[in-house]
Amino acid sequence: MILFQYFLMCMIFGTTFLAIKVGIDAGASPFFSAGIRFFLAGVILFIIMAWKGRATVSILLRKEMFLTGMGLTFGVFASLYWGEQYVSSGIAAVLSATAPLIILLLQSGISRQMLSTLSWAGCFIGLAGVILLLLPGVTVTFSMLWIAGCTVILFGQIFFAAGTVYSRRVAQQFQEVSPITLNAAQMMYGGAMLLVLSLITEDVHMASMLAPNALLSLFYLIIVGSMMGHSIFYWLVAKTNPVFPATWLYVSPLIALCLGAVLYHEPISFLSLLGGIAIVIGIVLINLNSLQQLWSKKRATTPADNKV
Structure with a gap:
């Protein structure tokens, strides 16, 4: 179930950078469209x-929901929506891929424990893979606005990393509350x-917000990107690790x-293939310990299942 939800979340989030870009290019105001998306x-x-019967108003009165919303929704998406005015969706995806490395740094700093060499190697190999993946199709015109967009998106990943680590604590603190309810509460605060x-x-x-592409982008991001994707993400944080x-x-x-190759017949280069493998x-490598634990649990339950 965990692996299925993970792959579904990846499929959903894999389309959101482009959906955001479509809405912004149609004239939608970045902060307003992001706020409407998450609040609704x-x-x-x-x-x-x-x-x-799985949510009460009392959960909205907890400061933990406000703080999680500031990290997971407000900080990261204010940065991302603003940055995508000047940066392509592909570059935004590359810059956002720094978040797992920042999470590892935060976790190691908080726990004061040394991370395994495999985890560090996995982060750097994965980040190098993302760069290789997009390198053939990326053309960048350097300008102050482009540099500012990149910097702001990178800064937003600090919010994302902090919110992800903190949300793990919140999920453990409110174990009796559904992760979907916790996600809804933080999105309301972040959207507000x-x-x-x-x-x-x-x-x-x-008038720009009501343009067809802007509305299509908004509806897709509300229903698929936020209601489905972010709920799965919060559930996975609660069930695994940040x-x-x-x-x-x-x-x-x-x-x-x-998606570009299948829907738009875009060529896949050798560098892109190499990046995907990386x-x-x-x-x-990053999740080797978690995958081994999942496999051990599966093997441990198999004999009991066979006896039934």
């Missing part, structure tokens, strides 16, 4: 969970913060490349 997704999920930021900094043009779910950031450029190797 959070509200809808929370209402569904409350209807099922993005809307406040938009109110202060943006002049929103509703690093394992975050490795989707290594897989998303590979998925984007495959990504898979990196993910395996």
Whole structure:
């Protein structure tokens, strides 16, 4: 179940960078569209969970939901949406792939434990794979706005890493609460913060927001990207560890490349193929201990299942 949810999450998130870019290119205001996306997704999920009897308003009054929303939603997506005005979706995916490495650094700093050589090697191999993957198709015109966009997106990954590590604590603290409810609550807070930021900094043009591509991008990101993808991510953080779910950031450029080849007949170069192989190797190395534990649990339950 964990591996299936992981692959589904990777498939979903592999399309979101392009969906964000489509909306922004259609004229949607970055902070406003991000705020609407996450606030509405959070509200809808929370209402569904409350209807099922698995969410209460009291959870919204906890400071943990505010802090998680600041990290996982507000900080990272304010940076990403703003940066994608000046940076291609492919470059944004490459820069976002630094998050697992930052998570490892945070975890090692908090726990004061040395990380295994395999984990470090996996992070660097995976990051190198992402760069190799996108290198053939990336053309960059250097400008101050391009540099600013890259810097802001990188800065946002610090929020993402901190939010991911902290959300693991929150999931353990609120074990009686569904991870989907926790995700809905943090998205509501993060979305509300993005809307406040938009109110202060943006002049929103509703005509642009109602353009077909902008609406299509928004609906897709609300339903598929946020309600489905982020709920699976939060569930995986609660069930495994903060690093394992975050490795989707290594897989998303590979998925984007495959979609481009199948849907738009884009060529796949040798460097891209080499990058894809490096990504898979990196993910395996980072999560080798987790994969061994999952395999051991599966083997331990097999004999009992055979006796039934």
